[in-house]
Amino acid sequence: MLSLKDIHTFYGHSHILQGVELYVQEGECVALLGRNGAGKTTTIHTIAGLTPAKKGNVHFNGKEISKLSPHHISKEHLALVPQGKRVFQSLTIKENLIMPSRPSKHKKEGLKYWTIDEVYELFPVLKKYEQNMGNELSGGQQQMLAIGRALVTNPVFVLMDEPSEGLAPVIIDQITDIINDLKKTGLSILVVEQNLKLACDVADRVLVMNKGIIVWEGAPDALLQNKEVLQKYLGV
Amino acid sequence: MDFFIINTLSGLTYGMLLFLMASGLSIVFGLMRVINLAHGSFYLLGSYIAYAFVHNGFNFWLALILATVIVMVLGLIIERLLISRIHGNETAQILLTVGLIFVIGDITLWIWGGNFLSIPVPDLLSATIQVGESQFPAYRLFVILMGVFFAALLWFFENKTHVGMIVRAGVDDMEMVGALGFNIKVIFSAVFIFGAGLAALGGVLGGPILGMYPLMEFEILINALIIVLIGGLGSWKGAFIGAVLIGIIDAFGKIYIPSVSMLIIFGIMVIVLVIKPSGLFGEVEA
Ligand SMILES: Nc1ncnc2c1ncn2[C@@H]1O[C@H](COP(=O)(O)OP(=O)(O)OP(=O)(O)O)[C@@H](O)[C@H]1O
Numbered sequence: 001m002l003s004l005k006d007i008h009t010f011y012g013h014s015h016i017l018q019g020v021e022l023y024v025q026e027g028e029c030v031a032l033l034g035r036n037g038a039g040k041t042t043t044i045h046t047i048a049g050l051t052p053a054k055k056g057n058v059h060f061n062g063k064e065i066s067k068l069s070p071h072h073i074s075k076e077h078l079a080l081v082p083q084g085k086r087v088f089q090s091l092t093i094k095e096n097l098i099m100p101s102r103p104s105k106h107k108k109e110g111l112k113y114w115t116i117d118e119v120y121e122l123f124p125v126l127k128k129y130e131q132n133m134g135n136e137l138s139g140g141q142q143q144m145l146a147i148g149r150a151l152v153t154n155p156v157f158v159l160m161d162e163p164s165e166g167l168a169p170v171i172i173d174q175i176t177d178i179i180n181d182l183k184k185t186g187l188s189i190l191v192v193e194q195n196l197k198l199a200c201d202v203a204d205r206v207l208v209m210n211k212g213i214i215v216w217e218g219a220p221d222a223l224l225q226n227k228e229v230l231q232k233y234l235g236v
Numbered sequence: 237m238d239f240f241i242i243n244t245l246s247g248l249t250y251g252m253l254l255f256l257m258a259s260g261l262s263i264v265f266g267l268m269r270v271i272n273l274a275h276g277s278f279y280l281l282g283s284y285i286a287y288a289f290v291h292n293g294f295n296f297w298l299a300l301i302l303a304t305v306i307v308m309v310l311g312l313i314i315e316r317l318l319i320s321r322i323h324g325n326e327t328a329q330i331l332l333t334v335g336l337i338f339v340i341g342d343i344t345l346w347i348w349g350g351n352f353l354s355i356p357v358p359d360l361l362s363a364t365i366q367v368g369e370s371q372f373p374a375y376r377l378f379v380i381l382m383g384v385f386f387a388a389l390l391w392f393f394e395n396k397t398h399v400g401m402i403v404r405a406g407v408d409d410m411e412m413v414g415a416l417g418f419n420i421k422v423i424f425s426a427v428f429i430f431g432a433g434l435a436a437l438g439g440v441l442g443g444p445i446l447g448m449y450p451l452m453e454f455e456i457l458i459n460a461l462i463i464v465l466i467g468g469l470g471s472w473k474g475a476f477i478g479a480v481l482i483g484i485i486d487a488f489g490k491i492y493i494p495s496v497s498m499l500i501i502f503g504i505m506v507i508v509l510v511i512k513p514s515g516l517f518g519e520v521e522a
């Protein structure tokens with residue numbers, strides 16, 4: 001469904017992604033792990049069109065999207081839950097959901113159709129505070145809102161960048177459950193994480209990134225048993 | 237008492253003209269982080285173009301609409317062709333927009349010459365209104381109402397429409413607005429030409445009151461900059477308060493302490509910026 005071939009991305013002159021190759025199949029949840037500065041966010045942003053690759057291809061649903069602008073990529077039903085949540089501070093919760101909400105035009109059968117009410121059903125706490133401004137929410141609530149905001153665009157694929165960052169352990173468990181629930185609705189997911197447990201609890205397959213390339217790939221169990229990779233690339 | 241009311245109304249008239257020219261500057265900065273120093277030139281162009289239409293026999297109202305639309309089209313061309321190329325580069329923005337002031341100023345000088353010109357007050361509003369013993373021109377009252385109307389329109393647009401929601405979100409995080417499926421180039425252009433249109437409208441409405449003359453755009457720009465600094469960059473509400481404040485101070489200052497009225501305005505700006513460096517309603521520090 002999504003595949004990256006020989007992706008090279010730069011910030012100015014610094015060569016950040018140095019030939020990234022990865023794929024995510026339909027209905028699959030893939031976790032991308034790596035240390036600070038490994039290039040995970042850059043990978044996500046390259047897919048979403050925010051930092052386009054200088055070289056290489058991104059194929060999504062049989063279409064080459066590496067040259068498209070972010071809004072066109074979003075219209076291909078690929079949604080972003082960014083690092084740091086980036087909820088709109090001067091909009092209420094409700095407005096944060098109304099703003100991007102759009103009917104689904106994709107023809108994928110069986111995929112859940114997300115309205116604002118469905119998001120409220122998934123996250124009742126958002127309904128409760130729907131008139132509060134984005135900057136009046138706790139970190140966990142902001143993460144829920146960031147996920148809800150992506151869902152109301154009715155994507156077939158979601159990119160999540162460190163959804164557990166800065167959250168308390170109980171909330172991380174909650175986010176883990178939510179990602180697993182979303183998987184069951186048929187969504188395909190690429191989730192970037194530093195939290196090994198969350199990644200292994202949700203992912204069908206795990207990728208490890210170091211210095212702008214994918215250095216290891218395998219099942220979550222295999223990763224948890226591979227002391228060398230854990231130590232060398234993830235510092236555990 | 238009459239004296240007080242009349243001067244307050246005069247101050248409000250001037251304040252509303254200042255509001256129309258300053259609000260666009262502020263909105264454009266809030267969304268695009270572009271300080272368009274040529275914003276005053278849109279005002280000037282609006283009044284000169286309306287003058288040209290009126291001079292050639294068009295009625296005031298048609299001239300008002302045509303001049304505003306023409307300036308909006310020019311604004312669109314300037315935004316697409318020039319401003320959009322230098323996003324994020326502040327030095328280039330300053331050099332470009334200062335350059336535009338001179339180019340537009342020279343073009344207006346070449347077409348309309350260096351004399352003081354003025355647009356006649358439209359017949360419909362040529363009457364005066366009795367305020368106690370004194371008289372106040374109906375046209376100026378109309379300008380006040382237009383200012384209030386556009387402030388209300390901006391409020392409605394910002395708070396009650398989907399586009400307003402997108403623009404508010406854009407002030408927070410434009411990149412994210414793009415990632416959620418909105419074409420940010422189109423949003424930038426739309427907001428830029430809307431701001432240019434407001435300035436042009438101010439120019440046409442100011443034509444019968446302030447007139448037009450060479451280098452007027454600098455005076456307007458300085459006033460507009462003071463207003464957005466007092467009110468807070470990026471906030472049209474701040475521009476509204478700042479403009480009313482300056483209009484009123486200007487009206488009374490000219491009478492009581494004519495020689496230092498400009499000094500008082502600068503003084504107020506300094507005090508506001510010392511107490512709240514981001515301006516009364518601003519979130520970004522100047
Ligand atoms: N806007 C930028 N300009 C220049 N360099 C950048 C920029 N953003 C990131 N980098 C650099 O690119 C590299 C990869 O950054 P990236 O944000 O992709 O890492 P990451 O794996 O997401 O890290 P983290 O886990 O801390 O979020 C880092 O060395 C970083 O310093």
Ligand SMILES: [Mg+2]
Binds near residue numbers: 040042162
């Ligand atoms: Mg990151």
